[in-house]
Amino acid sequence: MKSNLKIAAAACAIAVSATAVQAANIVEIAAGDERFSTLVAAVTAAGLAETLSGPGPFTVYAPVNDAFAALPAGTVESLLEPANKGQLTNVLLYHVDDRKLTASMIPSGSNYFKPLLASERLCITAGSGGVSIADGTGEMANVVVADIMADNGVIHVVDKVLLPGQRPACH
Numbered sequence: 001m002k003s004n005l006k007i008a009a010a011a012c013a014i015a016v017s018a019t020a021v022q023a024a025n026i027v028e029i030a031a032g033d034e035r036f037s038t039l040v041a042a043v044t045a046a047g048l049a050e051t052l053s054g055p056g057p058f059t060v061y062a063p064v065n066d067a068f069a070a071l072p073a074g075t076v077e078s079l080l081e082p083a084n085k086g087q088l089t090n091v092l093l094y095h096v097d098d099r100k101l102t103a104s105m106i107p108s109g110s111n112y113f114k115p116l117l118a119s120e121r122l123c124i125t126a127g128s129g130g131v132s133i134a135d136g137t138g139e140m141a142n143v144v145v146a147d148i149m150a151d152n153g154v155i156h157v158v159d160k161v162l163l164p165g166q167r168p169a170c171h
Helices: 002-020 026-031 034-045 049-053 065-069 075-079 082-093
Strands: 058-063 109-113 122-127 130-134 140-150 153-158
Touching: 026 034, 026 049, 026 058, 026 140, 026 153, 034 049, 034 058, 034 065, 034 075, 034 082, 058 140, 075 082
Parallel strands: 058 153
Antiparallel strands: 109 122, 122 130, 130 140, 140 153
């Protein structure tokens, strides 16, 4: 009888710990990594934290703090002002796809991808040198860390803030 109680208690402990151990969502992963503190501040200011914490699926091309710092002086501060929430939201939605795209799912060569900012396109190039992304300025961002898996999608770390603009050339 005592061994049955021990087995039942062990089974309950395993069930409780299995429930408590859950993969983090995209926002939780970014918030837990100091390299993304500017991105997290921007997502919060734009009111997108709840959306990107939702079920997804999402692919986020996540710029590191150094990518934000490389923008012209005052750009980040300006985007974070409440009056510029719409512009900030557009920039952030340009970094999000509504599918879970691991690096291995990106076809070889250059291909257009439609971010959540539906009026825009990204040109994503996959090859032996990795994955790069051309944005609306025509400049390239490099995926420096691919496939950070979240329970609601995947994060690819990029070294440049992607900016909407003209449709990038995609050959």
